[in-house]
Amino acid sequence: MKKRPLFLPFRSPANPFSLEGLRGFLAPYPLVLLCIVAFGCALRAEQLLWNRSLWLDEAFLALAIVERPLSTLLALPLPYEQTPPPLFLVLVKMFSTVAGTSETALRAIPFASACLALGLWPLSARRHSRSCLLAGAFLLAVSSGGVYYAAEFKPYATEALLSVLFLLAARRFLEGEPLPHPAGWAVLFALAPWLGFPTIFLLAGLAGGLLAARRSAHNRQGPAWALLAVGGLSFLVMYGVYARPASATQLRAGYWEAFAAPLPTSLSAFLWYGERASQVLCHFFGLQHPWQGAVLAGLAVVGAVAVLRRDRAYGCVLTLPIAAAVLLSMTGRFPLHERLLLFTLPLCCLLLAEGLVALGARFGRVRPACKWLPAAAVLALLVRPMAAAVFDPGSFERQEFKTISAQIAQARADGDAVFVFQAAVPLLEYYGRQDPRLTGFTPLSVTRGDPSSLDEAVRTVKAAGHGWVLFAHVRQREERLLEAAFEDGGAVRQRLAAKGVWAFAFDVKRP
Structure with missing residues (x-):
């Protein structure tokens, strides 16, 4: 055949x-x-x-x-x-x-x-x-x-x-x-x-x-x-x-x-x-x-x-x-x-x-x-x-917002404020509808290239006393300056990171 x-x-x-x-x-x-x-x-x-x-x-x-x-x-x-x-x-x-x-x-x-x-x-x-x-x-x-x-x-x-x-x-x-x-x-x-x-x-x-x-x-x-x-x-x-x-x-x-x-x-x-x-x-x-x-x-x-x-x-x-x-x-x-x-x-x-x-x-x-x-x-x-x-x-390129937000929710102490900065805000708006643990997270946005807007954001975060700041996407100038404002004062007490996202815990009253 x-x-x-x-x-x-x-x-x-x-x-x-x-x-x-x-x-x-x-x-x-x-x-x-x-x-x-x-x-x-x-x-x-x-x-x-x-x-x-x-x-x-x-x-x-x-x-x-x-x-x-x-x-x-x-x-x-x-x-x-x-x-x-x-x-x-x-x-x-x-x-x-x-x-x-x-x-x-x-x-x-x-x-x-x-x-x-x-x-x-x-x-x-x-x-x-x-x-x-x-x-x-x-x-x-x-x-x-x-x-x-x-x-x-x-x-x-x-x-x-x-x-x-x-x-x-x-x-x-x-x-x-x-x-x-x-x-x-x-x-x-x-x-x-x-x-x-x-x-x-x-x-x-x-x-x-x-x-x-x-x-x-x-x-x-x-x-x-x-x-x-x-x-x-x-x-x-x-x-x-x-x-x-x-x-x-x-x-x-x-x-x-x-x-x-x-x-x-x-x-x-x-x-x-x-x-x-x-x-x-x-x-x-x-x-x-x-x-x-x-x-x-x-x-x-x-x-x-x-x-x-x-x-x-x-x-x-x-x-x-x-x-x-x-x-x-x-x-x-x-x-x-x-x-x-x-x-x-x-x-x-x-x-x-x-x-x-x-x-x-x-x-x-x-x-x-x-x-x-x-x-x-x-x-x-x-x-x-x-x-x-x-x-x-x-x-592949990704931003593990779910991973880091779950880690923050687990490590969050009583009274900790959680601020979600700039590029992570749309992710919060989407996932906040699905995960009740994110309801207490506060969006924090600035106007790119406006120093006064960034200064106002830093004052807002510091006024909370202690908590977390969550970032996503890329470290642009505003992200770096916001982190530096807390690093210079020694207020950063813990860091978390996953692919495409990162966060730090702060306490401005810590000696």
């Missing part, structure tokens, strides 16, 4: 929901690819079940979910002037009415989006070789950014899912095949801008791919352009009624300013682009050193050149969203921050995989065994972050 090969080109059946269609869907599925997808989903599930405390930015959004009914959920301004994609917030609110507002419930939709992106990954196989498909799937499965943001209550994992869905549409468009269930795709294109702001960049990539393929043998571009028009008009409506009125405040504009791309008019500007690309890829894959990110950036460039030479239209689909984000960043309207660029993670994984295949082919001309050297080098870079994701899910 002839054995079925392990790797066969993937073909999606016309009707995957019938029994015959299901068998046809599963039969050619490469076993290795299935294992990679399962491994990636397991990493994301492990991170979700770790159930770390909410991050500061998560707490900002969580307050909108727990404080507002669905009818006023999107009324501006949102708590702490957040501007999440409106449909993402509505979906989480609807799910929370059934599942509650625990950390796991709030993170369920990003987690489902991340797993669905992995599950849909093989459907892009027709535009890539089997080796490229497997390499890209592996990179996406083990990427630190993909794993971490699958368990964060932010829209970034959902935006990455949109990238995968748009890649599926691009494959159909460029191959001249009609989209199955066109009404469903029309709804997706109409809702996508409300689910993720980077949709505009993905639409630009699709438009560029269609323009590059206009002279090909496939002339069925009318439905594709109609869907792009639906998506573009939907984005304009969303921007006009929601995103523009909720545009960044001066405070956030100051924070994001460092991530705006400079005009490439000098050597320092070009160096900035190289450093930013290295930092973004380090963040995506959990790398520690800039040179490692630079290696991946160079590999992605090789992959981009290779795919553009082989298939210009599809190469535009992969590269133009990144180029569009950079161009918009030059105007100061889109910061090239790592997490805001997570929608490019599936695209970057494909470019890196194409680069590995292209370099492997060149190395293989020297000696057949050498074709594995590029893949082995990249695997060596990823061993450490991959091992951390598997064996220590708590190694």
Whole structure:
């Protein structure tokens, strides 16, 4: 009996929901690819079940979910002037009415989006070789950014899912095949801008791919352009009624300013682009050193050149969203921050995989065994972050507010006041609704850059005589000065710390 090969080109059946269609869907599925997808989903599930405390930015959004009914959920301004994609917030609110507002419930939709992106990954196989498909799937499965943001209550994992869905549409468009269930795709294109702001960049990539393929043998571009028009008009409506009125405040504009791309008019500007690309890829894959990110950036460039030479239209689909984000960043309207660029993670994984295949082919001309050297080098870079994701899910960035607040509640003496300072206040507002032990904690906020505001906060704390001060996030100038005001007087009697949070007990009357 002839054995079925392990790797066969993937073909999606016309009707995957019938029994015959299901068998046809599963039969050619490469076993290795299935294992990679399962491994990636397991990493994301492990991170979700770790159930770390909410991050500061998560707490900002969580307050909108727990404080507002669905009818006023999107009324501006949102708590702490957040501007999440409106449909993402509505979906989480609807799910929370059934599942509650625990950390796991709030993170369920990003987690489902991340797993669905992995599950849909093989459907892009027709535009890539089997080796490229497997390499890209592996990179996406083990990427630190993909794993971490699958368990964060932010829209970034959902935006990455949109990238995968748009890649599926691009494959159909460029191959001249009609989209199955066109009404469903029309709804997706109409809702996508409300689910993720980077949709505009993905639409630009699709438009560029269609323009590059206009002279090909496939002339069925009318439905594709109609869907792009639906998506573009939907984005304009969303921007006009929601995103523009909720545009960044001066405070956030100051924070994001460092991530705006400079005009490439000098050597320092070009160096900035190289450093930013290295930092973004380090963040995506959990790398520690800039040179490692630079290696991946160079590999992605090789992959981009290779795919553009082989298939210009599809190469535009992969590269133009990144180029569009950079161009918009030059105007100061889109910061090239790592997490805001997570929608490019599936695209970057494909470019890196194409680069590995292209370099492997060149190395293989020297000696057949050498074709594995590029893949082995990249695997060596990823061993450490991959091992951390598997064996220590708590190694990711986090703020263990629950841990330290429980320690303070246990160590708190009678009459101790507990002040929660600045960046920890949103966490207190969220967890104070769940833990009755936090009801006596007092929020303490200052105006950044205002010395008189900080002096007033120090006087408020000292007036209590003895107690605790709890901090979270990062030690900014005000945090350091507040601590120093008690350290200089010898009033600090105990310290506690957990990842991303810290606290000290004080007694101003202690000799």
